Amino acid sequence: MASYIAHASFLLSTLFTALMLYHSNAQLSSTFYATTCPNVSSIVRTVLQSALNSDPRIGASLIRLHFHDCFVNGCDGSILLDNSANIQSEKDSAPNTNSTRGFDVVDNIKTAIENACPGAVSCADILALASEAAVSLAGGPSWSVLLGRRDSLTANQAGANTSIPSPVEGLSNITAKFSAVGLNTNDLVALSGAHTFGRAQCRLFINRLYNFNGTGNPDPTLSSSYLSNLQQICPQTGSRFNVANLDPTTPDGFDNNYFSNLQNNQGLLQSDQELFSTTGAATISIVNSFSSNQTAFFQSFAQSMINMGNISPLTGSSGEIRANCRKVNGS
Numbered sequence: 001m002a003s004y005i006a007h008a009s010f011l012l013s014t015l016f017t018a019l020m021l022y023h024s025n026a027q028l029s030s031t032f033y034a035t036t037c038p039n040v041s042s043i044v045r046t047v048l049q050s051a052l053n054s055d056p057r058i059g060a061s062l063i064r065l066h067f068h069d070c071f072v073n074g075c076d077g078s079i080l081l082d083n084s085a086n087i088q089s090e091k092d093s094a095p096n097t098n099s100t101r102g103f104d105v106v107d108n109i110k111t112a113i114e115n116a117c118p119g120a121v122s123c124a125d126i127l128a129l130a131s132e133a134a135v136s137l138a139g140g141p142s143w144s145v146l147l148g149r150r151d152s153l154t155a156n157q158a159g160a161n162t163s164i165p166s167p168v169e170g171l172s173n174i175t176a177k178f179s180a181v182g183l184n185t186n187d188l189v190a191l192s193g194a195h196t197f198g199r200a201q202c203r204l205f206i207n208r209l210y211n212f213n214g215t216g217n218p219d220p221t222l223s224s225s226y227l228s229n230l231q232q233i234c235p236q237t238g239s240r241f242n243v244a245n246l247d248p249t250t251p252d253g254f255d256n257n258y259f260s261n262l263q264n265n266q267g268l269l270q271s272d273q274e275l276f277s278t279t280g281a282a283t284i285s286i287v288n289s290f291s292s293n294q295t296a297f298f299q300s301f302a303q304s305m306i307n308m309g310n311i312s313p314l315t316g317s318s319g320e321i322r323a324n325c326r327k328v329n330g331s
C-alpha cells in the first residue's frame with residue numbers, strides 16, 4: 001500500500017513537472033504557421049536577399065533589432081513601434097537612437113507576408129525569422145526558428161535605456177544584464193559572435209583610440225596596427241558617425257574570425273575585447289574554443305539564438321498580430 005502511494009505520487013509529480021515544462025517552454029513551435037502561413041520562411045528570405053543586394057549590411061542590422069527587441073519586455077516587437085500619443089518609442093532610447101536600422105526592410109517583409117497570409121504572422125516572429133535568414137545567407141548556421149510570438153500593445157523606452165548592454169559598461173555589468181534575461185556566459189560569448197558582421201560608429205569606440213578611460217592614451221589592449229587603421233577611419237576631428245567593420249577580416253561574412261580577432265587584440269568595441277582580455281574571466285576559454293572550432297561556435301550560436309528568442313514571448317491570446325509593425329492595431 002505504501003509503495004502504491006509512493007508510486008502514484010511519483011506519477012503525479014512527473015505529470016505535474018511535464019505540465020510545468022509544457023507551460024513554460026512549449027508555447028513557441030517551429031510549426032506554428034504550418035497551416036496559416038506555410039511559406040513564411042521563404043518569403044522572409046526572398047525579401048531579405050533582395051535587400052542585401054543593395055545593402056550588404058542589412059542582415060546584421062536586422063539581427064540586432066531582434067536582440068534589442070528581446071532584451072526589453074521580451075521578444076514582442078516592442079522595438080518596432082513608432083512614437084504616437086500612447087507610445088514613447090524605443091527607437092529614441094539611448095542604445096537605439098541614430099543607431100538601429102532596417103525598419104523599412106521589416107515593413108517590406110511584413111507587406112510581402114500580409115499579401116500571402118493576411119493577419120497571421122507577428123512582427124516579433126518576423127524579427128526572429130529575419131535573424132536566422134541573415135545569419136544563414138551570410139554563411140553562418142541555419143536553425144529551426146521557434147514561432148508563435150505575438151506583438152505588444154506597448155513600448156518601454158525606459159527599459160531600453162537600462163536593459164540593453166552598453167559597450168563601455170564593463171564585462172561584469174554586461175554579464176549581469178544577460179543573466180537578468182536568463183542568458184548565461186556561454187550565451188554571452190556565442191551571441192557576441194554576431195559581431196562577425198555589421199558596422200559600428202566611431203562615437204561608440206573612439207575613446208579607445210585617443211583617451212581610454214581618462215588615461216590620455218589608447219586602450220592598451222588594441223593591437224598597434226589595428227589602432228592606426230581605426231584612427232584613420234575615426235580621426236579626432238572627423239565625424240563621430242563614420243563606421244568601421246566589427247570584423248575587419250571578413251566584414252560581411254558570418255564565421256568565427258570574430259574570436260581570432262579578439263585573440264589578436266582586434267576587437268572593435270571595448271565589450272568585445274574584454275571577453276578575451278579581462279584577467280581571469282570565464283569568457284576567455286569560451287573565446288578560445290570558438291576560435292579553434294567553428295562548428296562549436298555555430299552550434300552554440302544557434303542554440304543561444306533560440307534561448308534569446310525565448311525571452312518572455314507573448315503567446316496565446318496575449319498581445320495581438322499587428323497589421324503594421326509600427327503601430328498598435330486600431331491606433
Ligand code: HEM
Nearest residue numbers: 060061064067099165166167191194198199200201204271
Ligand atoms: C554583449 C553585449 C553587446 C554590446 C555591448 C553590443 C553593442 C553594439 C554596438 C555599440 C554596436 C554598434 C552600433 C552602431 O554603431 O550604431 C553593435 C552593432 C551590432 N550588434 Fe551588438 N552588442 C552586443 C551584443 C549583440 C548581440 C547579442 C547581437 C545579436 C545576436 C548583436 C548584434 C550586432 C550586430 C549584427 C551589429 C551590427 C549592426 C549593423 O551593422 O547595423 N550584438 N553592437
Ligand SMILES: *[C@@H]1O[C@H](CO)[C@@H](O)[C@H](O)[C@H]1NC(C)=O
Nearest residue numbers: 039040042043044046047112
Ligand atoms: C514561397 O515564397 C517564395 C518567395 O516569395 C516564392 O518564390 C514561392 O513561389 C512561394 N511558394 C509557394 C508554394 O507559395
Ligand SMILES: *[C@@H]1O[C@H](CO)[C@@H](O)[C@H](O)[C@H]1NC(C)=O
Nearest residue numbers: 092093094096097098099241
Ligand atoms: C542624431 O544624429 C544627429 C546628426 O545626424 C544629431 O543632430 C542628433 O543630436 C543625434 N541625436 C541623438 C539623440 O544623439
Ligand SMILES: *[C@@H]1O[C@H](CO)[C@@H](O)[C@H](O)[C@H]1NC(C)=O
Nearest residue numbers: 088092093094157158159161
Ligand atoms: C532614454 O534615453 C534617451 C537618450 O538618452 C532620453 O532622451 C530619454 O528621455 C530616456 N527615456 C526614458 C523614458 O528614460
Ligand SMILES: *[C@@H]1O[C@H](CO)[C@@H](O)[C@H](O)[C@H]1NC(C)=O
Nearest residue numbers: 166168169170172173174176
Ligand atoms: C555598472 O553597474 C553599476 C550598477 O548599476 C553602476 O553603478 C556602474 O556605473 C556600472 N559601471 C559602468 C562602467 O557603467
Ligand SMILES: *[C@@H]1O[C@H](CO)[C@@H](O)[C@H](O)[C@H]1NC(C)=O
Nearest residue numbers: 168170212213214215270274
Ligand atoms: C578605468 O579606470 C578606473 C579608475 O582608474 C579603474 O578602476 C578601471 O578598472 C579602469 N577600467 C578599465 C576598463 O581599464
Ligand SMILES: *[C@@H]1O[C@H](CO)[C@@H](O)[C@H](O)[C@H]1NC(C)=O
Nearest residue numbers: 292293294295296297299300
Ligand atoms: C568541434 O566542436 C564540435 C561541436 O561541439 C565537436 O563535435 C567536435 O568534436 C569539435 N572538433 C574538434 C576538432 O575538437
